[in-house]
Amino acid sequence: MRLTVSSVSAFRGDRLVLDRISFAVPAGGALLLLGPNGAGKSTLLRALAGLKRLDAGEIRFDGETDFAGRAAYLGHQDAIKPGLTAAENLAFIARISGRPAKAGLAALDLSRLADLPARMLSAGQKRRLALARLVVSGAPLWLLDEPTLGVDAASVHAFGQILAAHRAEGGAVVAATHLPLPLPDAAELALGEAAP
Amino acid sequence: MTAFLALLGRELRLALRHGGDSFGALLFFFVAGALFPLAIGPAPATLARIAPGIVWVCALLAALLPLDRLFGADYEDGSLDQVLLSGLPASLVALAKAVSHWLVTGVPLLLAAFPLAVMLQLPAPALPALVGGLAMGTAVLSLLGTACAAIVLGARRGGVLLPVLVLPLTTPVLIFGAAAADAASAGLPVRPHLLLLGAYLAACLPLCPVAAGAALRAAAD
Numbered sequence: 198m199r200l201t202v203s204s205v206s207a208f209r210g211d212r213l214v215l216d217r218i219s220f221a222v223p224a225g226g227a228l229l230l231l232g233p234n235g236a237g238k239s240t241l242l243r244a245l246a247g248l249k250r251l252d253a254g255e256i257r258f259d260g261e262t263d264f265a266g267r268a269a270y271l272g273h274q275d276a277i278k279p280g281l282t283a284a285e286n287l288a289f290i291a292r293i294s295g296r297p298a299k300a301g302l303a304a305l306d307l308s309r310l311a312d313l314p315a316r317m318l319s320a321g322q323k324r325r326l327a328l329a330r331l332v333v334s335g336a337p338l339w340l341l342d343e344p345t346l347g348v349d350a351a352s353v354h355a356f357g358q359i360l361a362a363h364r365a366e367g368g369a370v371v372a373a374t375h376l377p378l379p380l381p382d383a384a385e386l387a388l389g390e391a392a393p
Numbered sequence: 394m395t396a397f398l399a400l401l402g403r404e405l406r407l408a409l410r411h412g413g414d415s416f417g418a419l420l421f422f423f424v425a426g427a428l429f430p431l432a433i434g435p436a437p438a439t440l441a442r443i444a445p446g447i448v449w450v451c452a453l454l455a456a457l458l459p460l461d462r463l464f465g466a467d468y469e470d471g472s473l474d475q476v477l478l479s480g481l482p483a484s485l486v487a488l489a490k491a492v493s494h495w496l497v498t499g500v501p502l503l504l505a506a507f508p509l510a511v512m513l514q515l516p517a518p519a520l521p522a523l524v525g526g527l528a529m530g531t532a533v534l535s536l537l538g539t540a541c542a543a544i545v546l547g548a549r550r551g552g553v554l555l556p557v558l559v560l561p562l563t564t565p566v567l568i569f570g571a572a573a574a575d576a577a578s579a580g581l582p583v584r585p586h587l588l589l590l591g592a593y594l595a596a597c598l599p600l601c602p603v604a605a606g607a608a609l610r611a612a613a614d
Contacts, residue, residue, distance in 0.1 A: 248474055254414045266480020274471030280410035281403075292399035293479050330475070 198224040198259055198337055200245075200369055205254030207237075207244055214240045217254070220386055222369045227360070228378045230373040232388035238373035239273070241388065242340045245371060246270040258338060266293075269336035271344055275327040280315030283307055283326055284313055287333050301329035304359055321347045328356055339363065341372040342365060354377060375381040396481040397489055404493035414459045415497045419505055422455035424534050426509045437514045444513035445523055445574030447565055451509070451529030451531070452502050454557055456531060457559060459498055459537040461552045468546055478614055479530035491539040491602065494542065499531030515578070517594075522577035522587070526570035530563075531591045536601035537562050 200222040207215040214237035222228050229236040246254060246268050250351035257265040277286050302308050305325040310318060316325065321364040324347050331339055339360075345353050359381025360370060374376055429447050430440060467473040469479060476486055506527055510520060541558040545551035573586035 246474070246478055248477065250614050261523050265478065268478060270474060270478055272471050272474055274469075274474075276471035276475045278407060278470070278472065280407060283404065289399050289403045290479070359520075 198367055200329065200338060201257045202253050202372070203257075205241075205244060205251055205256060207240055207249060207252050209237075209240055215244065215388075218282065218386075218388070219254075220384075222371060222384070224367040224369060225364045225366060227370040227372070227383035229380060229383045229385045230387055230388060231372065232299075236388040238388055239342050242342050242371065242373055243272075245338075246304060246340050248282050267336055268338040268340055269331050269334040270340045270342075271327055271331060272342050272353040273346075275323045275389070276330075277315045277318075277323045277326055280314065282314055283318065286326060287330055289329055290333050294337050296333050298329075299331055301331075301333035302326075304332045304357060305329045319348060321352070324348050325352050328352075332359060335369070337368045339366065339368065339370045339372075341370065341374070343374050343376070344372060345374065345376055345378060397485050398454060400476060400479075400486065400489040401493055402547055404489060405496065408493060408497040413502060414462065417481055418455045418458045418498050419501050422451050422502055422505055423509060425451045425454065426513065430513070435474070435520065435540050441514040441516060441578070442582060444510055444515035445519065445571045445578075446572075447513055448506050448510050448515075448523060449527070449571045452506065452527060453560070453613065454495075454536065455568065456498050456534045457556055459494065459553055460542045460559070463539065463542045464493060464546050464609070465542075465551075466613075473609065474613060482606065483530040483609045484602040485610060487539050487605030488602040489545060491535045491605075494539060495532050495535040498499075499535055501503065501529075502531055503527050516575070518580075519574045519577040521585045523570075523574040525583075525587060526573045526590055529594045530566045531557045533590075533594050533597050534563055536597040540601040540605040540608065543605040543612065546608065562586060566590065569593070 201258060203219050204217040205215055206217055208215065208281055218241065230241060232238055236383060240249060244251055247265060255262060257319065282356055283302065284298050291298040302311050305328055307329060310322065312363065315323065345356060364370065370380065372380065413415055424448055433439060460514060464473065477483055501523060506524055510523055536557050545554045548554060569586045569589045572584050577583050
């Protein structure tokens with residue numbers, strides 16, 4: 198299992214935000230995307246997820262260009278429905294992956310809140326629920342955009358253990374963050390200010 | 394198939410939790426229909442003549458109401474990205490949305506059409522033709538509406554654009570649907586009108602989800 202990105206370029210509007218980016222992430226590997234605001238970190242993550250169309254280059258996962266359903270993406274938004282309970286918010290991904298939603302809730306210490314409507318959760322708890330979705334998804338490739346924003350120190354520590362377990366199982370992680378993230382010996386990729 | 398049913402189940406559960414949306418459409422249908430006798434006059438002969446048209450126009454307008462939020466909420470809170478990444482093709486995501494719109498808005502309108510038509514003095518023999526036509530017509534509207542809602546997704550003032558886009562496409566439905574009920578009240582054969590409605594539904598069923606799926610992909614881009 199290996200993620201290979203070869204000279205990927207993408208426009209956002211009229212601006213070239215990704216200019217011939219190449220890298221590879223092996224099984225169990227992790228890559229941290231670094232760079233100032235507007236450097237294209239989020240765009241690159243959306244491109245890896247297959248949400249953003251590439252204008253040039255190629256992304257292969259296990260040698261395949263189409264890996265829908267094998268990547269889990271956590272964007273800026275939590276994608277939590279306020280009308281559903283915490284457990285129901287995970288039910289959709291749980292039915293697709295065949296993994297129990299309970300395990301995800303327990304991993305981020307949300308079991309107590311499982312039957313509470315998500316609109317009653319705090320911003321940090323919603324973020325933890327979004328992190329729990331990664332655990333339930335069982336996807337081998339995790340794409341994380343500022344995953345620990347608004348999350349307390351204890352939960353960041355718990356998330357570090359989750360990331361370690363995911364990598365020990367042969368999963369790969371690509372993350373963009375300005376906060377310290379518990380990803381030991383992660384490779385780093387600096388994205389510069391792209392040409393205007 | 395599991396993913397499709399899981400998504401449909403989630404949509405229906407959300408619709409039940411936020412029941413106000415579909416109930417609002419239903420109330421709008423009744424209130425708009427009830428305004429016509431006040432404006433035109435309550436003469437039974439006049440009302441019976443225009444009853445099918447009133448029911449059809451009100452049903453189309455009422456079914457438009459929830460379309461604006463069909464993808465809007467998912468787009469804003471990031472759920473659309475998650476659903477598109479679930480491995481389910483975008484066209485099937487759109488089909489699940491269309492089915493849920495029909496079950497949550499179309500079917501209640503279908504049931505509410507009975508009392509409204511009776512209230513408007515529609516002759517009893519025309520009722521089955523009216524409701525039979527509406528059953529197909531609301532399904533067409535759900536499909537067309539889903540496609541157009543996906544197309545205007547991300548556009549500013551999309552809510553204003555949506556009816557302008559959907560309503561012209563529904564004119565065949567309105568013409569044949571109202572004609573079927575008219576034919577039934579005049580004692581003429583209903584079959585040709587319903588067959589044409591069915592043909593339009595058969596064309597929309599494969600085409601609209603494909604168009605909506607492409608539009609969803611573009612909106613997520």
